[in-house]
Amino acid sequence: MTFIPYLYFDGSSEAAMDFYAETFDADEVVKMRFKEAPPDIGMEQSDKIMYSHIKKGDWLLMSNDMAEGMPYQPQAGVSVAHHAKSVEEAKACYDKLCDGGMVIMPFEKQFFSAGFGMCKDKFGTHWMIMVADETS
Known part of the structure; x- marks a missing residue:
């Protein structure tokens, strides 16, 4: 079993994950934007990040931007x-x-x-x- 940190951002997921990829010398960076989702499922069609991860060796850090209309709460209470x-x-x-x-x-x-x-x-x-x- 493993636990994988999943970070939520309010429009800065791409910049944050690029920064973390460089900081930790990530081996893999994956980004998927909301506009890449099929239009018929009713998701916003924006450039914001729907899913992202960086990988280094056997560890993973994941993130996304909050979808339109979803409340965003800044990260607190966890490191x-x-x-x-x-x-x-x-x-x-x-x-x-x-x-x-x-x-x-x-x-x-x-x-x-x-x-x-x-x-x-x-x-x-x-x-x-x-x-x-x-x-x-």
């Missing part, structure tokens, strides 16, 4: 956790995510990790970036 393989990789990801966003907890060594930090990026997504192996 996406990312375990990097090294302090350098973790710090680089953390720094990119903080650019234009907000530091919640500076990236530094913790008793449970060689590097850990928390932030909210410019798209409103909360992140916990850490080193997977304490010995890194």
